[in-house]
Amino acid sequence: MTAPWDPPPFEPMVRFWxxxxxxxxxAPWCDRCQQPVLYPRELCNRCQQPVxxxxxxxxxxxxxxxxxxxxxxTQAPGLEPPYVVALVELDEGGRLLTNIVGxxxxxRVGAPVEVRWEPGPGERTVPRFALSGP
Amino acid sequence: xxxxxxGASAIVGQADIVSSSGVLDLWGRPLHSAVARAALDDAxxxxxxxxxxxxxxxxxxSSELGEHLGIDPRWTDTTMTxxxxxxxxxxxAAAAIATGLAEVVLIVYGETPRGDRQRxxxxxxxxxxxxxxxxxxxxxxxxxRQPLGPYALxxxxxxxxxxxxxxxxxxIAVSTRQWAALxxxxxxxxxxxxxxxxxxxxxxxxxxRLDCCLVTDGAGAVVMTSAARATDLxxxxxxxxxxxTRHSHALLISEMPDLTTTAGRESAREAxxxxxxxxxxxDAAMLYDSFTITAxxxxxxxxxxAKGEGGPFVEDGKLGPGGALPVNTNGGxxxxxxxxxxGMFLLTEAARQVSGxxxxxxxxxxxxxxxxxxxxxxxxxxxxxxxxxxx
Numbered sequence: 106m107t108a109p110w111d112p113p114p115f116e117p118m119v120r121f122w123x124x125x126x127x128x129x130x131x132a133p134w135c136d137r138c139q140q141p142v143l144y145p146r147e148l149c150n151r152c153q154q155p156v157x158x159x160x161x162x163x164x165x166x167x168x169x170x171x172x173x174x175x176x177x178x179t180q181a182p183g184l185e186p187p188y189v190v191a192l193v194e195l196d197e198g199g200r201l202l203t204n205i206v207g208x209x210x211x212x213r214v215g216a217p218v219e220v221r222w223e224p225g226p227g228e229r230t231v232p233r234f235a236l237s238g239p
Numbered sequence: 240x241x242x243x244x245x246g247a248s249a250i251v252g253q254a255d256i257v258s259s260s261g262v263l264d265l266w267g268r269p270l271h272s273a274v275a276r277a278a279l280d281d282a283x284x285x286x287x288x289x290x291x292x293x294x295x296x297x298x299x300x301s302s303e304l305g306e307h308l309g310i311d312p313r314w315t316d317t318t319m320t321x322x323x324x325x326x327x328x329x330x331x332a333a334a335a336i337a338t339g340l341a342e343v344v345l346i347v348y349g350e351t352p353r354g355d356r357q358r359x360x361x362x363x364x365x366x367x368x369x370x371x372x373x374x375x376x377x378x379x380x381x382x383x384r385q386p387l388g389p390y391a392l393x394x395x396x397x398x399x400x401x402x403x404x405x406x407x408x409x410x411i412a413v414s415t416r417q418w419a420a421l422x423x424x425x426x427x428x429x430x431x432x433x434x435x436x437x438x439x440x441x442x443x444x445x446x447x448r449l450d451c452c453l454v455t456d457g458a459g460a461v462v463m464t465s466a467a468r469a470t471d472l473x474x475x476x477x478x479x480x481x482x483x484t485r486h487s488h489a490l491l492i493s494e495m496p497d498l499t500t501t502a503g504r505e506s507a508r509e510a511x512x513x514x515x516x517x518x519x520x521x522d523a524a525m526l527y528d529s530f531t532i533t534a535x536x537x538x539x540x541x542x543x544x545a546k547g548e549g550g551p552f553v554e555d556g557k558l559g560p561g562g563a564l565p566v567n568t569n570g571g572x573x574x575x576x577x578x579x580x581x582g583m584f585l586l587t588e589a590a591r592q593v594s595g596x597x598x599x600x601x602x603x604x605x606x607x608x609x610x611x612x613x614x615x616x617x618x619x620x621x622x623x624x625x626x627x628x629x630x
Contacts, residue, residue, distance in 0.1 A: 118376055143493065144377045150494070170399075170498050172391030173444035174382060184382040187444075192392055192493060202378045202493040214399035225380040233381075 117146040120159060125230045128222040132199065134160040140198030164220030165237065166195040173209045181226045183233065193218055193234050204233040211236060242481070242513040247337035249469040249476030250329075250625065252282025252462035253587040255569075256349070257424045257576045261455040266351040266358075268307040270458050275308065275347045278460035283473035284343060286310060289462075291341030293328045294348065295319045296580065304347055314341035320486060321614025322527055325461075325582040326621025330482035332463050342465055349458030350578035374490045384443055387451055387530060389492035389616035391443035394532040396498045398445060400547065405445060407550035408531040409436030412449050412573050414559035415528065419570025421560065421600040426455050427574040436531075450531040452572035452581070459583035461590060477593035477625040480607070481514030483507075486619035495617060499547075503611060503620035504540035510609075510622035511542075516630070518542040522605040523565040523592050525585035527613035528572045534558075537611050538566075541622075560600070568592065568600045582612035586623065593625045606630050 117133075121144075124131035132141035133156040135149035142149050142156055149156055171191035174184075189205040189212050205212050206221055218234035225231030254277035256263065256270065265273055271294070279285055291314035294300035301315045314335045320327050325346060332344040355361055383389065397403045413433055419425035436449040469476040487502035488494035511517055518541055526537040535549040543564060544552035558566040567573075569588040572581040589610040591597040597605075607630055612621045 118373075144373055144491070170392040170396040172383075172388055172395060172446070173441070174384060174388070175441040175444060176384070178384060179382045181380065181382055188382065190381050190383045190388060190392070190443075192498070200493050202381055202383060202491075204381050214396060229380065231380045 118144060121145045122229060124161075125222070125232060128230070130162045130164045130220055130232055131159050132162060134158055141195065143199040143201060162195060162197050164232070166193040166218055166234070168205065168212060168214055168216045168218060169194040169200055170214060171205060171212050182224050191234070201232065206233050206235050241515070244333050244337050244482065245480050245513055245515065246478050247466055248333045248463050249466070249478045250461050250586065250590040251464050251469050251472045251474065251476050252278045252280070252284065253590045254278040254281055254460050255424070255584060255587050256458040258456065259424055259426060259428070261426045261453070262353045262357065263351055263456040263458070266354050266456070268304070270349040270351065271304055271347050272308055274349055274458040274460045275345055278462050279345070281473065282462045284462060288343045289345045290314065291332060291335055291344035293317070293332060293344065293346040295324045295328070296350070312341070314344065320484075320619035320621065322529065322580045322582045323612030323614035323619050323621040324580055325586055326482070326610055326612035326623050327484050329461070329463065329479065329586065329623050330484055330621060333479045333482050336463060336465050342468065344463045345460065346463070347460045348580060348583040350580065351456040352454050352578060354456050378491055378493060383492070386616055387446060388443050390530045390532050391446045392492060393498040393536065393617060394445050397532065397535070400499060401550065403535070403550035405437045405447070406433050407554050408450055408535060409433040410553050410556060411528070411531040411534050411558060412436050414553070414556050414562065415567050415571045415573045417559040418568050418600060419574035422570045422575055425570040425575040426453050427570070446530055446532070452529045452577040453574070455576045455578055457576040457578040457584070459587045461583070461586050474594040474596060475627060477590040478627070478630065479623065480516065480626040480630060481510035481512070481624040482622065483509035483513065484621050486614070488618050490615055490618070492616050498617070499536065501536055501540050501613070501617050501620060503537060503613060503622065506620040506622040507541040507611060510624050514624040514626065516607055516624060516626070520607045521564070521609050523568055523589075523602045523608045525568070525589045525608065525610045526566055527581060527585060527611060528567055529577070529581065529613065531573070533613055533617070534566065536617070537613065541609065541611060565602045568597065568602060582614070582621070585610035585612055589623070589625050593627050
């Protein structure tokens with residue numbers, strides 16, 4: 106089964122995807138919490154204060170949780186089973202749902218990872234991650 | 240001081256319509272009216288007694304149901320929190336009855352995913368990619384299959400932090416299947432072993448196929464009424480001692496604060512406080528088991544064991560028939576039925592246990608029984624504590 110993926114742009118995220126096209130991980134920044142706000146939105150989901158600006162992030166983090174998909178149900182690019190879907194905790198704070206590229210058997214909770222920009226569905230460039238070694 | 244909702248209302252009637260084939264020959268509104276009538280019959284009440292109506296899942300679910308039944312209720316509710324909706328609706332109904340907004344509340348559910356597929360009434364596009372919402376935009380590109388993917392993520396983290404094993408999770412499926420063997424309407428009744436579960440194919444690793452709930456047709460309904468009316472009806476009332484709700488996110492697993500501790504910890508704490516009982520007082524527990532990990536997290540979050548100790552806790556089979564903590568005595572979502580929002584069947588079974596009408600699977604002396612619903616991706620929780628007259 107093909108999973109169509111062509112959502113209309115969700116307004117607070119447009120700037121995230123524009124930065125992704127330039128291979129930059131960028132997010133709204135909460136000055137009070139000193140953390141990025143993910144998913145991007147107009148207020149901080151921890152303290153509810155409006156966010157003032159955006160900040161470019163390092164693209165480094167650790168694996169918070171992961172699963173290995175064994176069934177082919179989507180024809181989206183880069184997702185041939187077995188593939189890893191993971192939550193990555195960014196060094197600056199906040200978590201991204203993403204994929205870990207490379208050998209699924211090597212992925213561990215807590216492993217350090219860094220961003221790899223790859224073609225996603227439609228015209229998007231999406232942030233995936235790779236293990237960044239010992 | 241006793242909470243004003245404690246004992247102010249009771250579940251006095253319940254019904255399930257479920258087939259061991261997994262497919263029903265009724266669907267849509269005729270199925271809803273059949274299960275509603277059966278629950279009212281169970282209570283010894285009629286449609287004419289109903290002045291409060293709750294249903295969920297379609298645009299105006301309770302008005303649509305009222306229109307079909309020809310009922311004009313003075314209290315209505317369509318709250319949607321996914322699989323926990325019916326526990327949340329019991330909380331709302333208990334408040335409505337306690338304050339006189341309604342006297343007899345009917346809560347109805349029925350879905351037929353298997354029959355719908357046979358009839359061709361099936362959409363190819365998964366629901367989580369249909370929406371103009373953050374989920375399609377934000378998590379859609381990464382191929383996380385719903386709803387099981389997020390549960391696999393929680394499993395991996397629980398395993399990494401606490402050493403929980405696939406075999407321990409499998410024991411939950413094994414114990415649940417033992418209960419299902421006592422339920423003639425259960426879809427899966429043949430005994431299974433831990434090896435059967437861990438040798439079944441991975442869906443989203445670390446979850447195996449037999450860690451996952453069924454997809455079946457099914458319907459259920461409960462009838463609630465006031466303390467004044469509850470005592471002269473057909474069965475022993477299942478008194479609502481406590482009911483509470485908490486949600487932490489909706490469909491985005493990246494929004495969940497801690498993947499191994501759910502918002503259900505707070506709904507359970509509050510429901511137990513309202514009821515004036517604790518986990519040690521519970522004689523049987525109906526815990527939403529969309530996946531084995533779901534039930535394990537509930538056991539910890541309700542306080543039956545400490546955080547992280549769910550694996551060793553379930554390992555001796557204490558959740559099964561004759562065990563120290565009977566859980567999901569109807570066979571659960573894993574083996575009995577799971578039409579999409581299983582929370583209704585937590586309530587019908589919990590009420591049966593308290594009323595003493597659970598037949599072959601009756602837990603002797605079941606005085607306090609908890610129904611704990613979990614909606615979406617470990618997102619929205621409703622905890623209902625039911626008790627007998629003595630409590």
